[in-house]
Amino acid sequence: MNLHMVIAINRLWALFAPTSYRNCTKRTALAIVVMNLVFIHLVCLPGLIAESLHYEQDPGECYIHVRVSNGLNAWSIAVTVVIFCLPIVFMIVAAVAVWVRERSLMHQHHTGLRLLMVLTVSVCVCWIPYELYYVQYRITGYQNLLVNYLLSTLYNVQAILDPLLIVYSMPSFRAAVACAFRRKRNSVADQGIQLLSRHRTSTF
Template sequence: MNTSMDSLNTTQRSNSSGGDGDLRVTFPTVLSLITFLTGTIFNGTLLVVFAKDRSLRTPFSVYLVNLLLANFTCSVILYPMDFISNLHSAQWLIGNQACTAYLYTTCVIEAGIFHCHLLIALNRMWAVVHPISYRSIHSTQTAVLLCLGTWVYIHLAALPEVVLDALYYRLPVETAGCIINVAENPLRSYDRVAQLLFYHLPHLLMLLSVPIICCARRRSGLRKQNTVMPNYSIHPHTRVLTDRRGTQSSNTVLEGADRLQGIGGKSVAGIKARTRKLRGFLLLLLLTSSVTICWLPIDVYYTMNSQIEDFKDELFFQVAETLFSLQTTVDPLIFMFSMKNLRVALRRLVHC
C-alpha cells in the first residue's frame, strides 16, 4: 500500500516476531512464499499465452496484459523480499538497493495495479454507455496510450517520496528496517492525499461502474424493444421476402432471409456481439467483487489506524493482509474463468 502503510506493516511484523535474528517460519512467511509462487506462475503463464496466440491480441486485451504485467512484477520483486524479511523476524538484511526496489514496488507498482483494474472498469463502461464512440475511437493504439499515460501519472505522483527517501532521509535498514522515514520526508503530509487518489478513489469508481453499466444495458434493451420494425415475412415455398401486402421485395431469397434475421437481431454476428458484451460484463463483475473482498479490509484497517491512536488488531491485520495478497493470484484465475478464448489458447499452448 502507500508509505505510511508500509511503515505500519514492518513495525507490526517486528512487534509480533519478537525482534530476534533467528530464522522463524510464521504465517506471513508462508503467505509470502505461496503468493510469490502462485502469482509468478499464473500471471507469467497467461503472459506467455497472450504473447504466443495472435487471436488474443485485441484492443481490450491490452488492459489485461497491463494488469498481468503489474501483478507479475509485484510477485517477482515484492514477495521474495517479504519472504526473506519475515524469515529473519522482519529484519532487513539484503541492503539499501533491495530496499529501494521493495519500496518502489509497494508505493508505485501496487498503486498502478489499482489503476489497472480501474482502466478495465472504465473501458467496459465506455463500451456500454457510448458504444458508437467506443467503436469509432477505441483501438489498440488508444489502449496502449491510456495504459502508458496512467503509469506516467502514477510515477509522477508516487515516485518522488521514494527517491527523496533513498537519497536523503533513509534510516539504516539493518536497525530500522526497510521503511520510508516519514518523520523527516517533506512529502509526509501528502500520504493521506495519495491514499485517497491511489487506492480509495479507484475502488469507488470501480464500484460505481457496475450500476452505471447495468442501467445503460437496461436502457439499450428498452430502446430495441420499442423500435418498430417492418412486418416482413418469408414465403414458405419460394423463400422470397415479401411485405405484409404480399408484394415481393426486390431482394431475393437467401439474401432476404439473412437480412430479415439481421433486422430481428438474431443473426450469428449479433449473437456473438451480445455474448462478448456479456462476458466483458462478467469479467468486470468478478474483478470488482474480488477487489472489494481483497482490498476493503486492508483499507479499513489502515484508515482506522490513521484515525484512532494506538489502534492495533493482530488478527484483523493478518486477515486483511492475506486477502490483499490473494488479489495477485485471483486476477489471472478470473481471466481464465470468464474468457473462453483464453482457455482455448492455453489448452493449445499446453498441447504443443
C-alpha cells in the first residue's frame, strides 16, 4: 500500500516542484523506497516484540495473537490506520490535487495522471471494503466468514491488477511489453521454420 503512496508522492513532486524533481537521481529514488520499507517495519515492530514476549509460537506457525480483549488489538488497529487507511486517503487527495494541477497547467501528456488515477480507483475498490471490515472487526469483534472470504479475495486480486494497470497506463511500458511479445513470437516462428527446414533436408 505504501508503495502506491510513493507513486502518488512522485506525481505530486513532479507537478508542484518540477525543478527539484528533474534533479532527482536513482540514489534519491532508492532512498525513498528504502525509508518507506523501514517505516513499515518500525510501525510493525512493537506488535512483534509484544508477541514474542507474551505468547509462545508453535513451530511452523506464523501469526500474531490479536484479540479484541488484549493490548495487541489497539496496536493492530493503529497499524491498519497508519499503514493502510491513511495511504488510501493520501492517494485520493493526491489524485485530486494532480488532476487539478494538470488542468491548470494545460498539460497535453497525462500518463502520470492516468497511472495515478487507475491505481487509486483500483485501491479504493479492492482495499477500502476490506479495511473497513477489518477495523470494525477489531473494534466490535463481529465477524462473518463469507464476507471475510469475499472481501479478502477482492483484496488479494489487487496484487494481480497492479502490473496490468501499470502496463495499460504507461505507453512506453506498453510498447516495451508488446515489443517483447513480438520478439518472442518471431523467435518461436524462426525456430519452427528452422526445424521444418532440417526435417525436409533430412527427408531428402
